[in-house]
Amino acid sequence: MDNKRRKFLKMAGATVLAGISAPALVKLSSTSAVASGEGGQAAPAASHGNAGGHGEEQPSGVRLGMVIDMRQFYQDQGLLDEAIAACVKAHNVPQIPDPKSEIKWIWKTGFGNLFPEHSQKLRSEKIKNSQFPALCNHCDNPSCVKACPTKATFVVEKNGIVAMDFHRCIGCRFCMAACPYGARSFNWQDPRPFIKEYNADFPTRMRGVVEKCNFCGERLALGLEPACVEACKGTGAIVFGDLNDSHSEIRKVLDQEFTIQRKPSAGTMPSVFYIV
Amino acid sequence: MIEKTLKGKPAYWIWLAILGSLIAIGWACYFRQYAYGLGLTGMSRDVSWGLYISQFTFLVGVAAGGLMLVLPYYIHNYKVFGRITILGEFLAIAALVMCLMFIMADLGQPLRGLNVLFYPTPHSMLFWDMCVLWGYLLLNLLCGWVILTAERKQVPPPKWIYFFVYLSLPFAVSIHTVTAMLYCGLPGRHFWLSAIIAPRFLASAFAAGPSLILIACAVMKKFANFDVGEEAVKKLTTIIMYAVIINTFFFLLEFFVGYYSEVPGHMHALEYLFFGLEHHGEVYNNLVPFMWTATLFNFAGLGILAYMKISKMFDFRLVTVAAVLIFLALWADKGLGFVFAGFVPNPLEEVTEYVPTLNELGITIGVWATGFFLLTLLYKIALGVEHEVEE
Numbered sequence: 032m033d034n035k036r037r038k039f040l041k042m043a044g045a046t047v048l049a050g051i052s053a054p055a056l057v058k059l060s061s062t063s064a065v066a067s068g069e070g071g072q073a074a075p076a077a078s079h080g081n082a083g084g085h086g087e088e089q090p091s092g093v094r095l096g097m098v099i100d101m102r103q104f105y106q107d108q109g110l111l112d113e114a115i116a117a118c119v120k121a122h123n124v125p126q127i128p129d130p131k132s133e134i135k136w137i138w139k140t141g142f143g144n145l146f147p148e149h150s151q152k153l154r155s156e157k158i159k160n161s162q163f164p165a166l167c168n169h170c171d172n173p174s175c176v177k178a179c180p181t182k183a184t185f186v187v188e189k190n191g192i193v194a195m196d197f198h199r200c201i202g203c204r205f206c207m208a209a210c211p212y213g214a215r216s217f218n219w220q221d222p223r224p225f226i227k228e229y230n231a232d233f234p235t236r237m238r239g240v241v242e243k244c245n246f247c248g249e250r251l252a253l254g255l256e257p258a259c260v261e262a263c264k265g266t267g268a269i270v271f272g273d274l275n276d277s278h279s280e281i282r283k284v285l286d287q288e289f290t291i292q293r294k295p296s297a298g299t300m301p302s303v304f305y306i307v
Numbered sequence: 308m309i310e311k312t313l314k315g316k317p318a319y320w321i322w323l324a325i326l327g328s329l330i331a332i333g334w335a336c337y338f339r340q341y342a343y344g345l346g347l348t349g350m351s352r353d354v355s356w357g358l359y360i361s362q363f364t365f366l367v368g369v370a371a372g373g374l375m376l377v378l379p380y381y382i383h384n385y386k387v388f389g390r391i392t393i394l395g396e397f398l399a400i401a402a403l404v405m406c407l408m409f410i411m412a413d414l415g416q417p418l419r420g421l422n423v424l425f426y427p428t429p430h431s432m433l434f435w436d437m438c439v440l441w442g443y444l445l446l447n448l449l450c451g452w453v454i455l456t457a458e459r460k461q462v463p464p465p466k467w468i469y470f471f472v473y474l475s476l477p478f479a480v481s482i483h484t485v486t487a488m489l490y491c492g493l494p495g496r497h498f499w500l501s502a503i504i505a506p507r508f509l510a511s512a513f514a515a516g517p518s519l520i521l522i523a524c525a526v527m528k529k530f531a532n533f534d535v536g537e538e539a540v541k542k543l544t545t546i547i548m549y550a551v552i553i554n555t556f557f558f559l560l561e562f563f564v565g566y567y568s569e570v571p572g573h574m575h576a577l578e579y580l581f582f583g584l585e586h587h588g589e590v591y592n593n594l595v596p597f598m599w600t601a602t603l604f605n606f607a608g609l610g611i612l613a614y615m616k617i618s619k620m621f622d623f624r625l626v627t628v629a630a631v632l633i634f635l636a637l638w639a640d641k642g643l644g645f646v647f648a649g650f651v652p653n654p655l656e657e658v659t660e661y662v663p664t665l666n667e668l669g670i671t672i673g674v675w676a677t678g679f680f681l682l683t684l685l686y687k688i689a690l691g692v693e694h695e696v697e698e
Binding site (some may be wrong): 180200 | 344345346348350351352353355356408410413415416419420422423425426428430431432433434437475490493494495542569583649650653656657661
């Protein structure tokens, strides 16, 4: 699998390189060389990404996506907790006990909640009793981005991530009404007292802004995999990569397996796929 | 003309004092919210818009409703409305000020509000809503003021103002259409995702706005020696009746679509509003009493107005009762049910109910009081000028 990943990374890297200038090319290739030297770490498609920024992006046709293989999670429900814990730690996600004010980036929910448009009748015990991961779908046609009146949420053109600028968000919550997946959370109060374990590498948020999963844009920039993907390493439970690259590992999985997306009828074209 | 607001009977000052203290309470509550965050409201991750946005939505309608006075006078040259056209324009001003205050109260980061201007985003309906709301506000300020000044000087209004008067007519339609588009363009919110939202908003606006003007006329008849005239009132009640009937018709169409097609997403919100939504053995129904009361008020108001038409009798007190009933019914429909039910169930088919907090109610009442304070001052000016001219 690592070999495959390295191959994907090379391809994805090349796609990015095609779109950026020569000095950056030198810098980037050395970064990925170091990364692969350290045991096949992901040198991601978004090596140059900055999740919070909103500068000019070079369009290069990379669209990052995810395949969630529930077969792994059925076997080991603890795996999902580990993935969630990794995300919480990586992003200073506050743990607010009141469900009304909860902040959720990746969280557990039932099949019926995740796929309300699918029939719930006569489902197997396995599906009924298992918890499924829910997160932002990083849609190709995101309705939250359309709704935002300040471009505080936007598509990072070079990798397709739907990112947030916490400093521009005015807290109107139009994006929360627009998202058909309930993926967005609002800071109803100062979140900082609710951060269990502070991570100095990622900004905390202030009250009055919306936040959500960012596909770990900040980790990708450092040549790391998303935190949840890393937490499931070796199991293949979450496969991450470029949906537009026909040679990527994620595309191979998508070629071989039957996958479903959440609410395809909403027309948002989610980038997260599930093997149920 | 502003000096007209400085002279009044005791009742006028008592009324302003009551509103003033409500405004003070509103500000006190707002400072609490400003210091702590919107967590002081009853809103939640699932019901992410509450009273502020629902009041905003309703009041955009009240502002647009002024069109029903301006249009007959300026387009159809219906002279009977000559005395009350200005009331429609001034009502729009007060309603729009309330709308903008409700938006500010709802923002998580109000100091960043200008980002909407710094980073204009034409694909966001909120951007267009801001444009048309401000446009309509400025148009009404301009037209109202210029026409009233001309009236005071007893000269015809300058010709150029008619350009802005005619421009304000499509603007009135646009404010409520664009406000409807905030809702009806969102995928995954079945209750809102309906092409009839904008027409329904307009129909209810054309009933709610004139109803409030009738109520104001009744108050001013009693306290300010202002008689709008039987013919104008009768015409207004006709307009209100048509608008209420069309609004009711549109609403019933939503029922048909939901309950005949039996598509679950189209039934859930209606079920939640009128019968209570059962979910995992629990019944969620906190809006049911409001909606049935509204239904009752809607038909009672309509019945009273219809009775007066059929029996050819006229009683201003009965008209006022009907106007109050209809106004409250439409308020419950659009100012409560429409927004809250759109969030039930949430996209993951979980149900969270919304109950506003006291602090939130304080701010809401404060904004309404500000609007009525402003409306009182504006109507005082308008009436002062009319009385001056009559003398």
